[in-house]
Amino acid sequence: MSTEQPRTTTTYRDRIRDRPVPLVRWVAGASVLLLAELGAVLAVVLGTIDGLVTFVLGSSPLTGAVGAARSLPTLLSREVVPNRGYFTGEEWMGTFLGLEPKYAWLLRVALIVVYGALWCGWLWFGYVTFRRHYRVADWTPTDDIVDRLRGHQWGKFGLVVVALFVLMALFAPAVSPTTMEQNIQDPYSYQIQYFSEQTGEVETTTVGAANRQSTSKGSTLRNVGPWQYDDFDRFHPFGTLPSGKDLFTFLAYGARISLFIGVSSMLGAGVLAMAFAMISSFYKGAVDLALVVTSDSIQALPVLMILILAAVVFSNTWIATLYNGALLFIALFTMIYWPYLWRAVRGPSFQVAEEEWIDAAKNYGQHPAQIMRKHMAPYIVGYMLIYASLTLGGVIISVAGLSFLGLGITPPTPEWGRAISVGQPYVASASWHISLIPGFLITLVVTAFNAMGDGIRDVIDPQSEQGDEAAAAATGGGA
Template identity: 60%
Template sequence: MSTEYGNIGEDLSFRERIEDRPKPAVMWVSGLLFMILLQFGALMKTVMTTVPWQSIADAIPGTSPWAALAGVGDALAGLPTLLSRDVIPNQGYQIPGEGWEGTFLGLEPGVAWALRVVLIYGYSFALLGWTFYGYELFRRHYRAADWTPYDDMMNRLEGHRWGQFGLIVVFAFVVMAVFAPALGPTTVQYNIAEPYEHEIQYYDENAGEVVTTLVGNANLQSVSKGAGGRNIGPGEYDDFGRFHPFGTLPSGKDLFTFMVAGARVSLFIGLLYITLAAGLATVLALLTAYYKGITDLVVVIAGDSVQALPQLLVLILLSFVLSDTWIAGIYDGGLLLALIFAITGWPYLWRAVRGPALQVSTEEWIDAAKSFGQKPGVTMRKHMLPYVVGYLLIYASLSLGGAIIGVAGLSFLGLGVNPPTPEWGRAVSAGQPYVATASWHISLIPGLMVVLIVTAFNALGDGIRDAIDPQSEEGSTEATAGGTGA
């Protein structure tokens, strides 16, 4: 065996192998806990802001548990973190002839912001590397089998450059969503949602002193409308000493802050949609493959009926009909949009995994399980589900890209997530009148990011497909990005 237990390891349970050699496991778990504790407050803030607990509590009368959970989460989210804007601040003011005041170590706001971004991404990729290292420790010390099919899958993925590109970009997108409050040069609450309830200090050359103004007033004087010198482009400072990595919007709000917050919204909608749709598709695929006959016919008719509906019209209709309900108030329509995508998108995933489920249902071990009287649920879970999961990962990755571009397209048309919640498609729409002006960045940057993320999800899906099935042919699949994008 390749493990350090030799043949004896095959007779030990996983717990016994850890007890017999605890040092590697203790070392890895200790390192993981240490890395999580460094950013625990930021992680809790992500949970509390991505999943709108307080909005749920406000929308559903009499839900005291949700309110209590929101209170506990807010308290945990207030814990200090190492890589936060409080530790590495990037907002301040500069008096002529003197250094910057209020920024980290007196650095320029742009430099302080870039330092925080580099450290956050360095931390995140170190955490990803530590996770892969834990898998290697498991293979070396605690896995009883000398070889599993997952080894070949990992080896093929290691040589799949297109899939690795997708993995890196998707992970960077997830990091952007998770650490959005710390990555932005400012915050959504401060700059976008409530600009007239917060103040900033800046040096007024006419007055010759440091003065205070509302963020909303500063935004009005930092607009990007492409004419008359009214433009704050990528990497520029405004007259109030604020650094804008991607420039500003026509409203004067920071575009980078809008983008990182929009990444969180897109990820929330995409993951919720794919979780619901994939769960329903998997259950139906296993049921139809196991029972066949009338069960398969009923699901086929239901799936064909849903697919026959024009998805865009269904989205528009349901969004309008349910616009005044409590569910539409959660996440400014984001939750409703995810549910509608799941209702209209599950047939695509079901058809993608129905074939593999039918294939495995004809194997001899399934017939053997039935002849021994094994319960259908146990047979589907133990002997059929593992075979289907690999294919589900492929199509789920492709469908996530489709969901993101679908939400962006709807928001571009004014049908998606409502203001003030940021969404990438709305930024593209806001910058459309200024494409041919100095404010080209408003539409171009969000548009390029949508294309990049969707391409990355498709690349990751291709990599997973080729890792699972080395004989797979290059080409399109049934669950392409267009399958879920309205």
């Protein structure tokens, strides 16, 4: 028999005051997990704020604070588990516990995956704690949604791959076998040590000079493939680029750009789409007609041509310098994709606008903005999650395609499409990895986002079907 006391209080503050132990326990666990990466988290937060302040004021007041944050201990870092070293002919020097670099790198990546899994598990435990101790209702529709998602294999596959993609982007400095500053941005400003078999001594050279001798250009004599070492004892999980730079490092940091553009543009487009959908369904008439004409006009434009034209026109302007051009594409994708998302949620928004509780809220004199926020938005946000996740993969492909054409993110900032472009001449050679590996990753990630969207759709509306009904819902009930 359950010994829990009935939750009769009406506010979260009262329920937490009556039963603080479960929340304190969860916060304590989350704090321990956060402390393990405190230096990296503070460095990212302060670095972002410093970048914004520098753009607005023209000065960098937080440089010292960012440096201090980076000096804080971080458990999952290359400093704690280093994989860069050299082989003397008998043993490895400079690596973690004297391990071979590939095993030291694998150990660090495995620890990062475990850390991500711990966070996912602890967040799930937090949801269970909230449901058991602080939620008023014993059951809500969310419980059935979560239970159905746990049994949706295709959706779980997408969720796992997307989680790994996000983990790769967030922990790019740690999962990479080297750093972006050393290997990609400014290789001639950094030096490495290696053991020379000719002289029998440890020698020093710049990273740039080592890259010139580690190129992958199609020939078996000039190629560093996946899971190989170069002549300077540097391990390359995915091989090297034609420039000799590490491909895995390039793709890990490129994942950050793709994720940032995709999530930010879908967030902006989703907010606009939901706002316009609720406005059009609430006021109907001329307002809805104006939005229909506007969305149809934008949808009639050739998306690829608009992106190419905008990339060329704004290439030499100040907006193209913001985050290496990423903010320009976020603005473009937001303006291009909101009509598609608006069409997707227009039908459900009209449906909820006809419900009795909306009429009751109007009769009680609630403000239209309050009605939309409290009574309409919760109903259509699930549909927005479905179509935003399905559309996000298209954004990633578009960014990669523009970079492939040389119109995407400003070099030398990594982007997956640029790797495919530079490796295109070597597809049928020993350097096949340059194009095929990023191409496979793009396909896998886009498929995962689609799978996750399918899973969200099926668990929110279990009676929906894969084909015609989804397409019909996307029309939003017609113009």
